[in-house]
Amino acid sequence: MTKTRHHGNRHGRSEEARQAVLDAADDLLVERGFAGVTIEGVAARAGVAKQTIYRWWPSKVDILLDAFVGDMNEELTPPDLGSLADDLTTYLPMLAAFLTETDQGAVFRALAGQAQHDPAVAVRFRDECVVPLRARDRLLLERAVERGELDGDLDVEVAIDRLLGPLYYRVLVTGEPITRTFTDELVRDFLGT
Amino acid sequence: MTKTRHHGNRHGRSEEARQAVLDAADDLLVERGFAGVTIEGVAARAGVAKQTIYRWWPSKVDILLDAFVGDMNEELTPPDLGSLADDLTTYLPMLAAFLTETDQGAVFRALAGQAQHDPAVAVRFRDECVVPLRARDRLLLERAVERGELDGDLDVEVAIDRLLGPLYYRVLVTGEPITRTFTDELVRDFLGT
């Protein structure tokens, strides 16, 4: 059965339109930056009516959140190499590359930026972007606790802040490149070796 | 001397208008957020013509940069208590309060946000906001080097990243409150005690 393109029906939205909007928003963000993502532009690029966008997303931020959440899982799988040192040594450069070099990372940074301007965005940004990312971070540390590599009394949340804070700081504030040397030092420092 | 409000003159700008614009921009940012800072709004609030703003500032970001730089010095003086441990234990909460609770901090966060959206803003943000702030951080560490409390080979820039990165991460990303416990642990960890 060749699924023909449909233009709306009784039971729910057009998945085709949804995906076209998410892709268009993503593309525009990467090509022209956050200000270049306009509802009109997304609609035109996606070949979709503005109203279709407004029907499903309250604002362009919601589109980007949707776009980010959709693809995040595929792009950043934390390693499981058997030792915390190896895992972190591998994972931190991966995370840095994800944040600075991928389209997903561009969306993350745009949302982080918008979160500074709008408290409501900040809430959604944390719930839908930061929390899932930290879940990956936590996974690594919790495996190490199970293996006995870390003290069971460790406050994992604080540990994540201390381990990854410097990395995010460079990404979002100084713009300094994140070298292997830098991440290795962070790991060494964290492990206390 | 009853200085009557003047409407321009041959040589040089009106300091009165300049200050009114900076104040209005600051107020609007705090009251209504970054999107609420419009040139028209600032002009109206400052009792100034739009053209007067455009004559001196290329964009609203430049106004905010101007406003931030002008008052920063007054608000955040690093302590000099004789020992690095004391200095840092005092300074980190000061910095956290500056970033999260003052109008200056609101401007910093707004500019950090906008820096994510616009590379040109990012450059100016780093040069005019981040660099001066880091100069304060560096001052503390360099004094400690002079006192022999820190190794002379220390890469101060990286040290700042590791010491303050977690703090900025909480401010800009997780929104988690920065407690005294948290800063004390950062200091303890940094000093390796």
Next chain:
Amino acid sequence: MTKTRHHGNRHGRSEEARQAVLDAADDLLVERGFAGVTIEGVAARAGVAKQTIYRWWPSKVDILLDAFVGDMNEELTPPDLGSLADDLTTYLPMLAAFLTETDQGAVFRALAGQAQHDPAVAVRFRDECVVPLRARDRLLLERAVERGELDGDLDVEVAIDRLLGPLYYRVLVTGEPITRTFTDELVRDFLGT
């Protein structure tokens, strides 16, 4: 026979839906004016799907034409009092009241208005509204011809224009109220007495 409301069947259109649409259009026209008659509004008011309207009427004008034609016969029956003078003296105020005070008249005026904007509407308006109304006018005059009260050579169409033109002019152009004095004068003038 408990005729349940049906939602489509294989035996032709729903008369119930048809009447609901015509009534809703009429009501909306009277309540909110021509611009207030939207297909969506009519559908909602009639409890009918938009598509059901589009299936049977090409545009809202067609709905109004349908509504007008349907009820016209009941509202304006020309008198037959035995003399042209009496007939006209009675008929002109009736016609004026029909045009200015009844829902049917409101529909007529709306269609007349729309006829000014759209030549296609103009054609249908004349065929379906003006011609039937003039048939009533003509009836009176032709009866008078048969009775010998009017010259058989009279161009009846032109006569109608001259007799009723001033009345329509007031209705559609000046908005001046049509008094008994005015219609009586028109009749007197027409009869040349």
Next chain:
Amino acid sequence: MTKTRHHGNRHGRSEEARQAVLDAADDLLVERGFAGVTIEGVAARAGVAKQTIYRWWPSKVDILLDAFVGDMNEELTPPDLGSLADDLTTYLPMLAAFLTETDQGAVFRALAGQAQHDPAVAVRFRDECVVPLRARDRLLLERAVERGELDGDLDVEVAIDRLLGPLYYRVLVTGEPITRTFTDELVRDFLGT
């Protein structure tokens, strides 16, 4: 002094923009009908920003009223041939041609149409279009009264209705062409000869 094109200044509006809007509205009305006159279309055609239109005209009807009033005087000057019979015999075909064949007439008919849909438009239409046109009509009759060709007791307003009503009726309702024969008969009938 060659008046340079200006883009707004302290002392009021751009006459250039005003005229461009009126012309564009007029052109669009003639080319595409009333529904084809959209604010966006007028703005695009006139090379003007939408806001410039909204600044000066509340609605498209106001633009058309403005356009009609501006040019009316040039297009329809009642004759003064010395006798009422000659004046009317000349004037009625002129008026008919004005209403049915000129761009001004198209605007008049469009406004008359819209007046049927909107009472507020009706008021303005009468004040700004009908009254000035009737002033021309009245002029002819009042000159005849002065010359003693008409009874001084004549109710001029009613006389105009009776003389011109049939003409407007054909223009707005039946669409029947207005021949010289028809106007001559109207004049003859009116003069009672």
Next chain:
DNA sequence: CAATAAGCGAGACGGTACGTCTCGTCTTTCA
């Protein structure tokens, strides 16, 4: 001590994008 020229408040201008509204089409499901 006038003439001059720059800065100023004011605000109209050509634009872009906003978020809303209604249009007329299309698809699905039910009776």
Next chain:
DNA sequence: TGAAAGACGAGACGTACCGTCTCGCTTATTG
């Protein structure tokens, strides 16, 4: 197979700001 439901592409609506411009006033030098 007609009707209800409602998503869809399309496009005009009226608003908010953008950044540019012109204007006439004010004021501090300059000739």
